[in-house]
Amino acid sequence: MINKQSPVPIYFQLEEWMKQQIEDGKWKAGRAIPSERELSEQFKVSRMTVRQALANLVQEGILLKKKGLGTFVKEQKLEQVLLGLTSFSEEMLKRGMTPKSILINFEKITANPLVASQLAIHTNEEVFRIERIRLADDVPMAFETAYLPAHLFGEMTKEDAYGSLYDYLQTQKGLKIQEAKQDIEALLADTRLAEFLQIKVGAPILQITRTAYLQTGTPFEYVRTAFRGDRYRFNHQVTRY
Amino acid sequence: MINKQSPVPIYFQLEEWMKQQIEDGKWKAGRAIPSERELSEQFKVSRMTVRQALANLVQEGILLKKKGLGTFVKEQKLEQVLLGLTSFSEEMLKRGMTPKSILINFEKITANPLVASQLAIHTNEEVFRIERIRLADDVPMAFETAYLPAHLFGEMTKEDAYGSLYDYLQTQKGLKIQEAKQDIEALLADTRLAEFLQIKVGAPILQITRTAYLQTGTPFEYVRTAFRGDRYRFNHQVTRY
DNA sequence: TCCCTTCACTGGTCTAGACATCTAGCTTAC
DNA sequence: GTAAGCTAGATGTCTAGACCAGTGAAGGGA
Known part of the structure; x- marks a missing residue:
């Protein structure tokens, strides 16, 4: 033992x-x-x-x-982990729901200035842009746009983008997330979001924008996730004032 | 030594x-x-x-x-603290703005079941309910409803409710906040919120619900703050995956 | 000059004890 | 009956060592 x-x-x-x-x-x-x-x-x-x-x-x-x-x-170990840094897939599993993705878009493009600055690369460097609808128990929960630097994800294929990117990172590339910065804001659904999430235009959206870093401090993903405001609540714990 | x-x-x-x-x-x-x-x-x-x-x-x-x-x-020890638990007043000061409050309501009532459970008291015990509009540089930013257990805040007066409750706690009562749980969600402004925040009905709202605890583990405040979605963004950092 | 070995010093892990303090439940004295 | 006191067993704190593993600099040899 x-x-x-x-x-x-x-x-x-x-x-x-x-x-x-x-x-x-x-x-x-x-x-x-x-x-x-x-x-x-x-x-x-x-x-x-x-x-x-x-x-x-x-x-x-x-x-x-x-x-x-x-x-x-x-x-309730559940809530504890929830408070940390979790992917959509993990979080839904912890809430007892089955996560699924619908791939809307998978392409390799050159980074725009915002994406480049968040990923600490130049504007002429290539990134993957992956757009996915995230489902929990087959109900649309969020629409996600992820930007991943191509130099880190090399030979990634469309098929890899169906599951958990964090799992892919850890199992295929041996990379581990270390920390992330997040912005959380409230906004209203536009027509595109409304269509993807099957809600009305003008419905409340909780948008989380995350830049995640490896242990080395290298940014490896910049993700914007728009959650349905009526179905999602972000849970969070802070210690030590 | x-x-x-x-x-x-x-x-x-x-x-x-x-x-x-x-x-x-x-x-x-x-x-x-x-x-x-x-x-x-x-x-x-x-x-x-x-x-x-x-x-x-x-x-x-x-x-x-x-x-x-x-x-x-x-x-950079400073940033560490910034990422932690801050009051509205502190947060606005850090953003270079001047915080102010308009007191809407100050009363002592008996706790309803939700408030009682969050503050770990009985439903017949008394709590202060304080409703305030929070301004930054004289622009309405948030509407806040705070519940404080009367047995901890004893002789608090209306005047104490104008400034930072955290400051009041620390300087007048010697109590220090240790940790807090927060829920963050997106919703739409109703007529009351719209009036207080000078926005349209149906505008996006970022609502943060916080239960804060003393070092002893005793809950000492339950606060619901509704931020204007167009003016506020919640910033957040997570470490250790 | 340049590389390689050695060495001193760092934190990392581990041991086999000791006494302090806290808790719950039992026992005893009233 | 009930309250006070005792006790077993739990974690908390602390000691004085031991050896391991990573680091960088000094020194020696080609």
Whole structure:
């Protein structure tokens, strides 16, 4: 279960094991997990090592410590993740809905000044522009326009644009998103949006504009997503004033 | 400098001391701070204790660790705060505008079920309801309805409701906000909103609903703010995917 | 001159303990 | 009955070491 000779730190192996316990339903939400001393004995590691693993999972919002009582599996992990940085696909799955996409447009163009500045490239460089309707349980939820720098996405094909771009990035290219800046604003649906989202012209739209960065600080996507105001609510948590 | 007999944990005292070093300019942004072993010797505490203090400051985004190199003071601490939780007044000041309020309503009522559940009180308990128009450079920007539990705000008067409630909380009551949950949605202006914000009925509205908590975890305000969609944009940064 | 090895110093991980503090439930004294 | 006090067991804090792994600079050899 735990390999002390592995180059992977013990506390990390413990984290993975504990996540698995929760995923397998062996540790249930709201219930206490074994005490630090029990885990320490079970795996023949020091209590400090167990504590480091626990601290990380508390940090991730998966566990909850109560002094004098024990360590508990947090309820509604859903909302916690929601508060972070999630793709449309992930977010809908977390809300218990089935995400789907309709590809409207897939082309390689040269970046306009706005897109170029957001992606930190020159205006003569190429970008993919992908327009998709996003559905949850087959109901249109949002219309999305994504700009991706061609030099990062190279041989991407139309087929790759049907699913989660984040998944594509991580599995096919080994790239991981690190942080993002978002603007959120309210506006009214124009005729094009109204048609795609099957709403009336002038209906409320919640538009989220996101620039996402890799761990290296390189911007890798600039996305504008227009959500139906009657069906979508952006949920958000802020800590430490 | 560090009191080992104090009930305050040593690592916490170290954190405070290190923050002070930065504030006093003794530790400069981008520069390395003394090594863990040096600090450990200087304060005659174990290295693990120093590491706990450092870990917390890294978590807060104040320090940055580089393996093999040292621990560094992070640049741009300011932006960190900006991205966090700000009041309308603060936010407008940061945007270079002058905030003002028009008090529409100030009353003490018993909490309705929604408000009671958000503030973790009973439906027969009293709350203040404050309705204000928020102006930036004398232009209406938002209409705000705030609910504050009476047991926390005791002798608050109408006059206190003209300025920043966060300032009032901190200076008069010594209470500090710790975290908040926010819902953001798009909707259309009704006649009342349209009148207060001097916009047309059916104009886009960005509505932010916030429940804010003290360090103790006690909710202390439930606020619904309706921003003019044509003048306001919510700015937001997310890290750590 | 240039490259490569060595070395000192950094943070990263881990141990096997210790005592403090908090909680809930049981027990005892009134 | 009930309130106070005790206790077992939980996390919180802390120590004084150990060895590993990454970094950069100094020094030596071709």
